[in-house]
Amino acid sequence: MQDASDRDGAETLTAGDGESQIAYKLRLAQIAAYRAFEERVTGYGKAPRYLGLLMIIGANPGSNQSSLAEAVGLRRSSLVAILDQLERDRIVRRDPAPDDRRSKAVRLTGHGSRVLKELTEEAEAHEAALTRGIPEADLAILRAALDRIILNMRALDMPAANAAADRTDSLSRS
Amino acid sequence: MQDASDRDGAETLTAGDGESQIAYKLRLAQIAAYRAFEERVTGYGKAPRYLGLLMIIGANPGSNQSSLAEAVGLRRSSLVAILDQLERDRIVRRDPAPDDRRSKAVRLTGHGSRVLKELTEEAEAHEAALTRGIPEADLAILRAALDRIILNMRALDMPAANAAADRTDSLSRS
DNA sequence: TATTGTTATACTCTATAACTATA
DNA sequence: TATAGTTATAGAGTATAACAATA
Numbered sequence: 264m265q266d267a268s269d270r271d272g273a274e275t276l277t278a279g280d281g282e283s284q285i286a287y288k289l290r291l292a293q294i295a296a297y298r299a300f301e302e303r304v305t306g307y308g309k310a311p312r313y314l315g316l317l318m319i320i321g322a323n324p325g326s327n328q329s330s331l332a333e334a335v336g337l338r339r340s341s342l343v344a345i346l347d348q349l350e351r352d353r354i355v356r357r358d359p360a361p362d363d364r365r366s367k368a369v370r371l372t373g374h375g376s377r378v379l380k381e382l383t384e385e386a387e388a389h390e391a392a393l394t395r396g397i398p399e400a401d402l403a404i405l406r407a408a409l410d411r412i413i414l415n416m417r418a419l420d421m422p423a424a425n426a427a428a429d430r431t432d433s434l435s436r437s
Numbered sequence: 438m439q440d441a442s443d444r445d446g447a448e449t450l451t452a453g454d455g456e457s458q459i460a461y462k463l464r465l466a467q468i469a470a471y472r473a474f475e476e477r478v479t480g481y482g483k484a485p486r487y488l489g490l491l492m493i494i495g496a497n498p499g500s501n502q503s504s505l506a507e508a509v510g511l512r513r514s515s516l517v518a519i520l521d522q523l524e525r526d527r528i529v530r531r532d533p534a535p536d537d538r539r540s541k542a543v544r545l546t547g548h549g550s551r552v553l554k555e556l557t558e559e560a561e562a563h564e565a566a567l568t569r570g571i572p573e574a575d576l577a578i579l580r581a582a583l584d585r586i587i588l589n590m591r592a593l594d595m596p597a598a599n600a601a602a603d604r605t606d607s608l609s610r611s
Numbered sequence: 612t613a614t615t616g617t618t619a620t621a622c623t624c625t626a627t628a629a630c631t632a633t634a
Numbered sequence: 635t636a637t638a639g640t641t642a643t644a645g646a647g648t649a650t651a652a653c654a655a656t657a
Contacts, residue, residue, distance in 0.1 A: 278492035286470050286563060293463045293464055318455045323450045339615075340616085367615085415566060511624095514627080514640070515624080539633045
């Protein structure tokens with residue numbers, strides 16, 4: 264009798280093994296973290312949801328929409344409505360590109376820069392809450408492990424990268 | 438000049454700081470891992486997407502739909518279509534509950550058990566690919582850190598849990 | 612011909628509210 | 635009255651395909 268079929272039923276059900284898997288913990292942690300951040304920044308409208316995009320725009324002012332779409336992993340058609348919203352909220356601006364009349368140069372507005380700055384500070388506070396109680400040495404290992412996982416998973420998509428990933432095996436702690 | 442506005446534009450854009458944040462890496466890792474798993478198990482229909490649910494059903498046979506919905510964090514109305522699909526695919530069965538004629542006892546079918554077993558093996562292979570090149574000692578730290586993050590984030594929702602989380606600070610490496 | 616931004620459209624996932632049958 | 639399962643409906647979020655303007 265390894266299951267819980269004879270229990271009370273009052274507590275929340277669990278999924279036997281599987282819960283010890285890193286892939287599973289990763290998913291739970293990400294969902295909880297994402298939800299907590301959204302709750303922290305209630306009142307900033309839709310901007311928090313697109314913080315990654317805003318950071319990219321801030322770090323690469325004047326980029327066109329196709330580049331931005333690729334950077335955040337969306338189709339360029341999907342980005343249109345997002346930029347419409349952010350433009351409506353005066354967070355970003357679409358200027359004519361200087362060199363190519365098909366393109367638009369996307370930039371943060373003055374207000375957008377201030378919002379990004381505030382959200383970045385919120386993200387730092389969120390990061391502190393997230394990592395509370397984890398020793399600094401462990402955080403370094405956590406960071407390296409997450410980087411390696413990202414590398415490992417992307418290697419599956421582009422098999423050519425496998426050899427490169429293998430070569431870093433012995434260097435992963437550098 | 439700290440941005441990349443004067444670059445070629447050929448490479449993929451990046452988001453300055455922010456990318457060093459654990460919250461950010463967590464999101465990238467989870468997205469990449471989820472995508473890789475779905476690609477690995479193409480051919481199993483919709484079951485892989487609901488692997489967590491299937492594990493819970495497998496570990497708690499005869500549970501009713503409300504309990505299952507709560508366990509996976511969905512409204513019970515949202516679970517209906519999912520179970521419809523899984524029942525259509527002969528993965529699960531909805532039997533009348535023995536004690537309460539409003540409830541249904543959800544169970545894996547024989548075929549569902551076999552599918553779950555195979556998917557569990559696929560998940561283990563996925564886990565191996567995920568953690569490739571990460572030393573066992575670091576994996577233990579990674580697991581503990583992810584658990585702590587989940588705890589930290591949930592504590593924000595239920596402030597009463599803060600004290601409990603704090604008390605485990607010095608025990609987090611046990 | 613190829614690319615940029617855009618529109619129209621559809622699909623997936625989830626939520627809310629209201630219903631039914633039981634309790 | 636309250637609960638379990640269900641339905642109808644709506645709202646995000648993203649994708650595909652086709653289009654006009656420009657390269």
